[in-house]
Amino acid sequence: MKLPHGRLDKSRVVTDPRDTLADVLDRELTGYAVFESQETLLLDGEGRGVMTFTDGVPVLVYHTGTDRGGPPALADLAVPGPYHVSLYTLDAADLESAHEAADLRVPPGMPAERLGGDPALADSTRRAAPDERLSAMGDGDATAPDDGTADQSAVEAFLDDAEKIEAIKQQARSEARERAQEWDF
């Protein structure tokens, strides 16, 4: 995915990507966000996730580590936080050519639903989305872009990544063992 350089708007560490999505929607940001997991133990932690927005509504998602776009890239992004998130603003015109990449598109509500785990935020995002984006992609739930190359939902793509899930489990186990001593159970 090629994007023009935007103007840095905010750069911070968040524990939950939902907060970033809510903030971007509130401020109707046009531009992009770069998500970088702080968890370097996980394989996909090496890559960065990029999500573009028009007026606060997500348009494209791409993951640099796996080179996947659209709903599967949301699954790649779903590693345990915290994330370092940088938000950049752009003029809508600068995003036009990037936004032609149909294979990187996600339904408007899907990031809030699948990454943020917040159906209410997904609903608000869909309400803020222009009609043509909703009609082009159904109501924005589990459906993938129209070309059918990625009709697997982001959740299923996540569940198909056995290696990543094993890494999440291993990390939790080692955390649990460390904390057992700290908490003096």
Add this chain to the structure above:
Amino acid sequence: MVEVFAVASGKGGTGKTTSTVALGMALSDRYDVTVVDADTGMANLLFHAGLSDAETTLHDVLADEAPVEAATYDRFGLTVVPCGTSLDGFRDADPDRLRDVVAALAEDTDIILLDSPPALDSRTSVLPIVLADRIVVVLQPTIPAISDGLKVQEYATTYDTDVAGLLFNKVRESESIEQVSEKTERYFDGPTLAAVPESERAREARRAGRPLLAHAPECEAATAYRAAAESLTVRDGAAADAADRFQSAVIPESL
């Protein structure tokens, strides 16, 4: 016989309390069930069970200001131990007394359900999972909920607590739940007990301060909870040493 289940989820908002009460009511057809609000920092069981006026709660018991019997209430065929919502109550409560509470309750019931905090970030939030024999993991079919559910399972099994099963909650029609639950089961040590549809009835019940199974017993969500309870095989615990068991519930020595 007693078996203690922690009803747990890594994330808030999955409908854990609604699920705890609904499972409890469904199980109460066959068993004597006690439901405890072990989410002592963000209690809300009392609002689900019509106990918002309860004078004595788990907070008082954990502060050593009341015996556990004073904080038990018979509601909807269940024995309910609600927790208070005040910050002072939380501050004065000694979470370690939860062991004694569970041990005391275990002497006189078949099943204890612990409504557990939706977090793993403190000793208090993890203790119910440590005390339980098994956990029921409440999930939504979303990446963060499943990923947090996996963490809950790994904490539980590290602390020698088994997994009884998964409960998918607030499932929307558009979500291909069969595929998702089948794939999810590959990574969990327990089966899917049920997939409970998102339900306007559940919201109404919560607003009315009544359990879902009392408010709309015939609705689809209530039916799913009964199916979950049906597929939960309760293990015979050793009644005689129940008290000992919970008083000495500790992390396995292999750690």
